[in-house]
Amino acid sequence: MMDWTGLPYFLAAVRSGTLRGAAEITGATHATVKRHIEVLETSYGVQLFRRTRRGLELTSAGRDLLPLAEEAELKVNEARKRVQGLDREETGVVRFSTTGTLIYEIVAPLLAKFSNAYPDIDLEIRVSDQFEDINRLQTDVSLRYAHQVEDDVIARKFYQMALVPMASRTYLETHLPIAGPKGEGLTWIGWDKAERHPDWVAETAFSLAKVRHATMDPVLQLSLARQGVGIINSAAYFTTVYPELVPVPGVTPVLDRNLWLLFHSELRRTVRVRRFIDFMSKELIALKPLLQAGM
Structure with missing residues (x-):
C-alpha cells in the first residue's frame, strides 16, 4: 500500500523537478511530499533522486521506476474513468x-x-x-x-x-x-x-x-x-x-x-x-x- 500511496508524489516530483513544485501539483505540503518519497526509497532500498542546485535529478533506480510508475498511474486512472462512466x-x-x-x-x-x-x-x-x-x-x-x-x-x-x-x-x-x-x-x-x-x-x-x-x-x-x-x-x-x-x-x-x-x-x-x-x-x-x- 505504501507504493500506491507514494507513487503520485514520486511522479509529481519528476514532472516539476522540485519538492515545492510537487507539493503544488499534489496539493500537499513540502514536508508531506518529502516524507512519501523517503518512504518509497526506504521501501525499495534505493535512492530515487539526487538533490542538485537545479532541483531534483533521477538516479538510475529512479529512471527505471519512472515508466512503471507512469503505467501504474494510467491503469489506476483508467479504472477510475470506467467506474465514473457507470454513473x-x-x-x-x-x-x-x-x-x-x-x-x-x-x-x-x-x-x-x-x-x-x-x-x-x-x-x-x-x-x-x-x-x-x-x-x-x-x-x-x-x-x-x-x-x-x-x-x-x-x-x-x-x-x-x-x-x-x-x-x-x-x-x-x-x-x-x-x-x-x-x-x-x-x-x-x-x-x-x-x-x-x-x-x-x-x-x-x-x-x-x-x-x-x-x-x-x-x-x-x-x-x-x-x-x-x-x-x-x-x-x-x-x-x-x-x-x-x-x-x-x-x-x-x-x-x-x-x-x-x-x-x-x-x-x-x-x-x-x-x-x-x-x-x-x-x-x-x-x-x-x-x-x-x-x-
Missing part, C-alpha cells in the same frame, strides 16, 4: 477549468445558469492559463481559447472570437489627437513583459506605440485599461460589458483563436458530465453573435 445520476461533482480571460464575464453567467438548472450537480472550477491534463484526470471538462488542440481528447470546436484594440474613452480623448500615425505616443498594456515589442503589436495599426506595462492577469489588464492606463488588444465583447471601454476609432475587429470544449471519451458516459457538456455547448453557440461583435 447514471444527475448528481455529484464536475471539475471544470478555463482561462481568466473567459471565466469572469463570459463563462461565469453560464455556470450560474447551469447551477440553477441542475441543483444537484456541484462544480469545482479551476482558473488557469495552463492546459489541464484531461487524460490524467486533472479536470473533467476544459474550455480553452486556442488555434489548435493537439491533446488526445474529444474536442468540440466552436468559433473564433473577435479581438479589437480598446481603451477608455478618457484615454483616447486625451492621447489619440496628439499620437503619431502609427501610434507614437500611445501606450500598450502587454501580456508578459514591459518594453518588449511582440509580433501582435507590430501587426496592429499602432505598431510604434510602446508596451509600457504588462500583466499576465487578464482581469487586471482590463481594469488597467478601464482606469485609462493604455490600450489593450482583447475580446471585442468586453466593450459591451464595460461602457467605459471603447474600440479605438478606425480599427476593425479581427477573428482570432477558436473556442474549444475538451473532455475525455470515457467521462462523456457519465450523466453529470454529459449534461454539463451539452449545456455549455448550447450556451456557447448562443453567445456567438456577442463574441464576434463588430464582425
Whole structure:
C-alpha cells in the first residue's frame, strides 16, 4: 500500500523537478511530499533522486521506476474513468477549468445558469492559463481559447472570437489627437513583459506605440485599461460589458483563436458530465453573435 500511496508524489516530483513544485501539483505540503518519497526509497532500498542546485535529478533506480510508475498511474486512472462512466445520476461533482480571460464575464453567467438548472450537480472550477491534463484526470471538462488542440481528447470546436484594440474613452480623448500615425505616443498594456515589442503589436495599426506595462492577469489588464492606463488588444465583447471601454476609432475587429470544449471519451458516459457538456455547448453557440461583435 505504501507504493500506491507514494507513487503520485514520486511522479509529481519528476514532472516539476522540485519538492515545492510537487507539493503544488499534489496539493500537499513540502514536508508531506518529502516524507512519501523517503518512504518509497526506504521501501525499495534505493535512492530515487539526487538533490542538485537545479532541483531534483533521477538516479538510475529512479529512471527505471519512472515508466512503471507512469503505467501504474494510467491503469489506476483508467479504472477510475470506467467506474465514473457507470454513473447514471444527475448528481455529484464536475471539475471544470478555463482561462481568466473567459471565466469572469463570459463563462461565469453560464455556470450560474447551469447551477440553477441542475441543483444537484456541484462544480469545482479551476482558473488557469495552463492546459489541464484531461487524460490524467486533472479536470473533467476544459474550455480553452486556442488555434489548435493537439491533446488526445474529444474536442468540440466552436468559433473564433473577435479581438479589437480598446481603451477608455478618457484615454483616447486625451492621447489619440496628439499620437503619431502609427501610434507614437500611445501606450500598450502587454501580456508578459514591459518594453518588449511582440509580433501582435507590430501587426496592429499602432505598431510604434510602446508596451509600457504588462500583466499576465487578464482581469487586471482590463481594469488597467478601464482606469485609462493604455490600450489593450482583447475580446471585442468586453466593450459591451464595460461602457467605459471603447474600440479605438478606425480599427476593425479581427477573428482570432477558436473556442474549444475538451473532455475525455470515457467521462462523456457519465450523466453529470454529459449534461454539463451539452449545456455549455448550447450556451456557447448562443453567445456567438456577442463574441464576434463588430464582425
